[in-house]
Amino acid sequence: MVVNVAIVGVGLVGSEFIRQVLTTQSKKIAIISVANSRNFLTSSTPLTASWNDDLSSAGPATKPFSLESFTASLATSKATYSTVVLDCTSNESVAAYYPTWLEAGFHVVTPNKKAFSGDLNLYKKIKQLSNGQKGSPLVYHESTVGAGLPVINTLNDLINTGDKIVKIEGIFSGTLSYIFNNFSTLGASAKPVKFSEVVSVAKELGYTEPDPRDDLNGMDVARKVIILGRVAGLDLTQETVQVENIVPEELRNASPQDFMAKLPEFDQHFENLNQEAVQNGQVLRYVGLVDPVHGKSSVTLARYPASHPFASLKGSDNIIAFTTERFPSPLIIQGSGAGAAVTAFGIYSDILKIAERTQ
Numbered sequence: 511m512v513v514n515v516a517i518v519g520v521g522l523v524g525s526e527f528i529r530q531v532l533t534t535q536s537k538k539i540a541i542i543s544v545a546n547s548r549n550f551l552t553s554s555t556p557l558t559a560s561w562n563d564d565l566s567s568a569g570p571a572t573k574p575f576s577l578e579s580f581t582a583s584l585a586t587s588k589a590t591y592s593t594v595v596l597d598c599t600s601n602e603s604v605a606a607y608y609p610t611w612l613e614a615g616f617h618v619v620t621p622n623k624k625a626f627s628g629d630l631n632l633y634k635k636i637k638q639l640s641n642g643q644k645g646s647p648l649v650y651h652e653s654t655v656g657a658g659l660p661v662i663n664t665l666n667d668l669i670n671t672g673d674k675i676v677k678i679e680g681i682f683s684g685t686l687s688y689i690f691n692n693f694s695t696l697g698a699s700a701k702p703v704k705f706s707e708v709v710s711v712a713k714e715l716g717y718t719e720p721d722p723r724d725d726l727n728g729m730d731v732a733r734k735v736i737i738l739g740r741v742a743g744l745d746l747t748q749e750t751v752q753v754e755n756i757v758p759e760e761l762r763n764a765s766p767q768d769f770m771a772k773l774p775e776f777d778q779h780f781e782n783l784n785q786e787a788v789q790n791g792q793v794l795r796y797v798g799l800v801d802p803v804h805g806k807s808s809v810t811l812a813r814y815p816a817s818h819p820f821a822s823l824k825g826s827d828n829i830i831a832f833t834t835e836r837f838p839s840p841l842i843i844q845g846s847g848a849g850a851a852v853t854a855f856g857i858y859s860d861i862l863k864i865a866e867r868t869q
C-alpha cells in the first residue's frame with residue numbers, strides 16, 4: 511500500500527529523507543507536504559525534486575506555517591491512503607502535537623526525542639493512542655536512539671517475547687563518540703588534538719544537535735537513556751537519571767556563537783582530564799546506562815582500559831549492549847549512530863513498516 515507522508519522540518523535530516531525517497535523512486539511513499547518553521551506546502555500530487563523551490567516563500571502554493579493550518583491541509587489526504595506525519599524538527603511544541611495527529615487518524619514517525627523523553631504524561635498518552643488495537647494509528651521512532659541502528663526495534667522484540675532486561679549500557683551519542691574517540695586515545699594511534707577543534711569538526715559533520723551543548727551537557731544521551739528505559743517499562747524522567755554535564759560552568763548560559771568562540775579557553779581543562787586517564791592506561795568515554803535492577807540509570811564520563819569494547823570504537827559509532835536474562839553475554843549493536851544518511855534510513859524503514867502494516 512502507498513502511504514502519504516507529510517514532513518514537518520526539512521533541515522539536514524528531513525531533506526536527506528526526501529532525497530533518499532526520490533532517488534530510490536519508492537513506489538510505497540508519496541511525499542505530499544513539507545514544512546519548515548516559516549512555510550508549508552501541501553499538494554494533491556507527490557512532490558518532486560523541485561520541492562525546495564516550491565516551498566520557498568515565493569512559491570504559488572506556499573502558506574505561512576502553523577501546526578493547525580498544516581494539519582487542516584492534510585484532512586483530505588487520508589481519503590485514499592494512510593497518512594504519516596513525519597516530525598524532523600527537534601521542537602517540543604511539535605512533539606506535543608502528536609496526540610492531536612493520532613486522534614485525527616494520522617500515523618507518526620520521528621527522529622525527534624522530545625515526546626519520548628519529556629513529560630511522562632505526553633509519552634503515556636501517545637502510547638495509549640497507538641496501543642496496537644485494530645485500527646489504532648502507528649508510532650515509530652527508531653531514529654531517536656542510535657539513529658538508524660535497529661535499537662528500539664530490538665528492544666521491543668526482546669520485551670514482546672518475554673525477555674527481562676538486566677541492563678542496557680552504551681555510547682549513545684554520535685557526537686560524543688566522535689569527540690572522545692578522537693580526543694582520548696592510547697598507544698600508537700594517540701595524536702594530540704585540541705578538544706575545541708574536535709567539537710567544531712563534529713558540528714561541521716552534522717553529528718551535533720543544532721546547539722552542541724545539548725550533546726556536551728549530557729541531555730541528548732539522557733534523553734536516549736530515558737527513551738530506552740521507558741520502552742523497557744520504566745517510568746524514567748530527567749529527574750531520575752543522574753547526568754554528568756561536561757559543559758564548563760562559565761559557558762552554560764552563553765549564546766551558541768559565544769560558546770563555540772570561547773570553548774578553546776577550556777582546552778587545557780579537558781586535556782588534564784584526558785592525561786589523568788591516559789596515565790592510568792585508560793581512555794575517556796561518555797556512557798549511558800539503563801539500570802532497571804538497581805534503579806540507578808545514569809550518564810557519566812567514564813574511564814575504560816584499552817581492552818574494553820567501548821575503548822576501541824571508531825568515528826561516530828554508537829555501541830549498545832543489552833544484557834538480559836537470555837543474553838547474559840550481551841547482545842551488542844554497533845555502527846554509525848549519527849549523521850543525516852543513517853538517521854534518514856531509520857525514518858525511511860519505519861515508514862515502510864507502516865506501509866506494510868496498513869495494507
Ligand SMILES: NC(=O)C1=CN([C@@H]2O[C@H](COP(=O)(O)OP(=O)(O)OC[C@H]3O[C@@H](n4cnc5c(N)ncnc54)[C@H](OP(=O)(O)O)[C@@H]3O)[C@@H](O)[C@H]2O)C=CC1
Nearest residue numbers: 519520521522523546547598599600601621622848849853
Ligand atoms: N543529525 C543527526 O545525526 C540526528 C538527528 N536526530 C534528530 O533529527 C531531528 C532533525 O535534526 P536536523 O535535521 O539535524 O535539524 P535541523 O536543525 O537541520 O532542521 C530542523 C528543521 O525543523 C524546522 N523547524 C524547527 N522548529 C520548527 C517548528 N516549530 N515548526 C516547524 N518546523 C520547525 C526547521 O525549520 P527552519 O529552517 O525554518 O528553522 C528545519 O527545517 C532532531 O530532532 C534531531 O535530534 C536524530 C538522530 C540523529
Ligand SMILES: N[C@@H](CC=O)C(=O)O
Nearest residue numbers: 683684685717718719
Ligand atoms: N546529536 C546526536 C544526534 C542523534 O541523535 C548524536 O550526536 O548522537
Ligand code: NA
Nearest residue numbers: 652655657659
Ligand atoms: Na535506532
